[in-house]
């Protein structure tokens with residue numbers, strides 16, 4: 001019951017899903033395709049250099065790495 005009310009609480013501020021990897025708070029991508037698409041957008045829009053999508057070592061999702 002507590003789970004349900006917490007899940008639907010409208011006062012709860014939505015935060016993008018992130019994950020601590022070492023010292024970095026990284027954005028979580030649910031699929032490899034989503035991560036690769038985000039990498040392409042970042043390379044094009046922000047000239048961020050080559051970004052590489054990789055599977056998170058801690059959980060079942062993906063992150064981007066710049067090296």
Ligand SMILES: [Zn+2]
Nearest residue numbers: 019056058059
């Ligand atoms: Zn992660």
